[in-house]
Amino acid sequence: MGFHDRDLKSFVTAVGDGIEHIDLAVEGVRCAGCMAKIEKGLGTVPGITRARLNFTNRRLAVEWKTGELAPADVVEKVAQLGYRAHPFDPGAVAGAEAAEARRLMKAMAVAGFAAMNIMLLSVSVWAGNASDITPETRDLFHWLSALIAIPAVAYSGRPFFESAFHALSNRAVNMDVPITLGVLLAVGMSLVETFTGGRHAYFDAAVMLLFFLLVGRFLDMNMRRRTRAQAENLAALKGETATKVLPDGSTRVVPVSAIDPGDRVLVAVGERLSVDGIIETGKTEIDQSLVTGETTYAAAGPGDRVYAGTLNMTGALTVQVTAAAKGTLLDEVNTLLEAAQTARSTRLALADKAAGYYAPLVHTAAALTFVGWLVAGAGWQPAMMAAIAVLIITCPCALGLAVPAVQVVASGLLFRSGVLLNSGDAVERFADADMVVFDKTGTLTSPEPTLVDPDAIPAETLATAGRLALSSKHPLAAALKAYATAPMPGATEEPGQGVRAQIDGVEYRLGSAAFCSASPDQVGEAERGTHSLVWFRKGDAAPLPIAVEQGLRRDAREVIEKLKERGLGVMILSGDRVEAVDAAADELGVADRRAGLKPADKIAVLEDLSRQGRKVLMVGDGLNDAPALASAHVSISPVTAVHLSQAAADAVFLGETLMPVVTAIDISRRARRAMDQNLWFAALYNLCAVPVAVFGFVTPLIAALAMSGSSVIVTLNALRVRLMAGKLEAPRQ
Template structure:
């Protein structure tokens, strides 16, 4: 019977021409494994992308749609020595928890055996008049304790090395396994031959140190992965959908479409993006937009998937569900951040690939050299084992990915998401930041700036009338007035405004001409040329509301902070000169241009780059996308148009501009730590390898040194969690 494998359920469409599949891969233990898998799959014709996320051992593959059977990828990974299956978050979490428990068990066995064999070794070390038979007895007791313990505790390394050798390749676990097995085998031979020394204690302690380092590495990656897990936990699998005027039904989120109406009860997390059409409540959207205060949710207010409804029930008209929500977009960007790969990572990958064969050649030459200079085979093999262990490039393999992973998670918690592999190192070099104005330095929503000049009762009435209009300026009036109940019998006259009659008086809201308020409008605009105006008329009374986008609350502080860090700030905007001048003067930006077209923004950025400047462009909107692509590095708010987000290297959450400074601070510190880790890893090998070659390090000392170097690199990487 012919059996076929169908992976269509797991394959997703990236676009019209590209398919995507996530696979969970077992046995990924180092940077060398990642590079090997990526090279092996990228070599398949029609594969456009293969990227391993070391944090959760997930392989993301993209290929030309219809060109390949996804089963081919499973087979190719098997040829490389790795077992793979479709990635499912719940299964992945169970697998990772199981692996962590297994590593901890192996560590416990190795540590227990180490303590016991050390007690057995003490009489041999201090027993100057010990009989050979007694010494042999203690050696055999040590063998009885160590051999089964090492066979069990060494499985994480032995299995990985065997899989690599079966695939006719090597990884970092190969020299470790060879060193441990040689030490155990030689100790057994020495015990059989009644020799004075055996190395059971060194072998089992080597495994203890190695397992401790690997377990700590596992826990560090679990902590980083928890950031993504927190977002995944926000995703609701079902929604309460209205299937009739008064009939609701709980349905899978896949069954909800834009335009549907859903019910969000108190205490529930929202499953969709949409707009409130009925009800009033407060929502907690801190994990989605960065806004820490609870936001009032009422008619006309946008809500997002993952936000928590605190009090009343809401009816929401769906604008996006499932993969189209803001939460899904943030999750995608976070995934990119955790998969980010800079040229420093690529350098470490290449070095790790060269190390495995180099380690074996160095150990072999060391052994032969010692024999050539008259040493016994026993001493030559012991020295070669020490070389195998001490030169394992674990520290080098962890040096950059550890910093990248920690820094990416820390930046996310600070409201910054990476969308490009080498964004951190490019942000660290930034010396010039060019801001767009509208939607970047300003908030995307319009606001009424002269609310204090209008009587509260009039303002409330105008807001209730504005609820009937779809015009964005009218919506700003309704939002500023916190209007909840619309007026009845409202008539909208296209292009002019809305009107109704209340208590025998006609109310109008719309253009100044429609309300007969041209003179008042001219007076308001003469005082502030950058505002838009909307007029309100009640009988013979006329009022004019001045509406514009407000500067972000911390924009001035952000610009000052950039100046304090030696960064030059410029403002390029397509808006009118009065509006741009007002923003530049308010924020303290000396270099600015108004009325700038997209092509002119690109030309200006290219001119700055030719002068040797490292330019960060911060902007939103589709017209900013070309300029974002032209800059050395780019950044957009999460509210930006989708095209700008996909072009930008970084995306920031919330209404504050501070993440621009935060990104630069974190990137600069991360780059310092990457260089420090590379220096530590290379310096360790420069010092340790000669010591081992000349016989000054036993296998146990080599194990302590190698594990200590890896631990030092990981602890240094953890400093990337803070910028202070």
């Protein structure tokens, strides 16, 4: 890919003082050596003022003096060093998430500082209570604790308070409601104790609870950001750019986010469309498989509508970009998608479900304690104390960490085996799945074309054709490229027709039937079945047809067997023709198959399945799968999927194989077991702790021990999930 002919100005931001900045996603960085090589290599280029590679997210930030070099020079220089760099759309870099992470980190730091210092004072009080502390000293320590705790809780507790308030104003209960209540009550009661010179203050418990929970939340956030960064890099590597035609007729490559409806873009042969639009000039064939699932190419000309994600096969086009129009496929998909996503937002995550059981139980127990002590003849003040002690000791530290801690560990494991999660609670839904529904095209089949029968073609011919194919940008040529290493010298491509080269006076041609002058009889004979044809001709010899199709992924059959072994039902839903679907399903041994489905039909099948009580895992990549991905119980997309589908799915998997689907299920099931264990442990803990609190035996020391003890146990149990890393099916990518 030559970047030198591309104008990358749209990716550059000015940072002031005549300095320009570009962010690049870099492929192939593996170790410190790469990092030093790139930074040092760029450091020697005159004009570059700064080059810094972030090893965590594999992004390179480069700054230079305006006018001294072009951004393409930077990419070129990185390429000379042996790495592929892709410009990063400045509009796509998520700023809000980074700010949120910073806020969490600050809250965690403040809570940590406060917890340490209050603990310092509390331990002295506990020791003093056992020996000879004077009430004056104790009061002083309580006052100091209050002075530290109140601002710290007000600051660090905000993420929880806000979330709890939000849930309550929606008339729902989430885990943050009992946390907020517990913290506020603990601080409030301790304040009263401090004012009245009492013995028991729980500032340490309240602040420690916040600290532990913030650590959990911060780790969760970090994992998610890491995943997101990887996904953003992939988007940059896929080059979601468009060639915009400027009013003066010149062209410029811009990020897709800089394209507006009404703009005109050029689409070269072999290029994937990144926008929806109407063809203005040019005639071509369009591979719509990523959009409709159909594998036959559709002819398109001026006035025809084309969609983002389709592949332009045979002719260069000028496309007028349109906004989402009514009555089109895309519109239908969007409507279905919205409906599915609304339905999904009502789904309760496991942690919130637990909170729904937990909150009323504990709050009733506290109320009963209050009433019980009153009936037993205690004054309302001691009764209140006992009731609040119940709320404090049951304060859901273990419960609050039970699910998130496992999620962090599981998503870390998934990340390493090539599965990027979009949503944290997807783990528990992956574990629930009892049926896997596959899309065919691009999911079960490999997104790249392969030869139908490589053995039928002489090896020598295959090698020559492969060398020719290396000089072609045509998508079908990819099938042959694997059979050669060096391109043919002097090979030239005629866009939309084929490649030709002269060797020792003999002309070799690879391309369409017309380009290789195949006779209509030959064409008629060869064009049978579901595959596409590439023709090869050596000199004046008879042209040879080479059949190419989108073959099954190499581990598709194995994956289906493994899924069946695990007791999962398997089904294929495809938008492709019946024969094509049947052929694939027979080869894979899948009895349940439906062909020729529209997006709405796919949803109807999924709804039918969910009415039968099946929990469906949907695997799909096309635009037509997006609504189904959003409406399924849980869903996953290959990284080659269209953007809309990736956004609708719960997870994205990397690589050429389907095995990550099995891995995702395995890890999630293991994680789900750990979550259940943690929840049961939290319940058991409360069962023991509540009676102690009800009878008024709780002291701040017991509260602190119980709370940290239970949190540590829950966290350790979550870490046990990691132990399975060695037993996974898929090799590390």
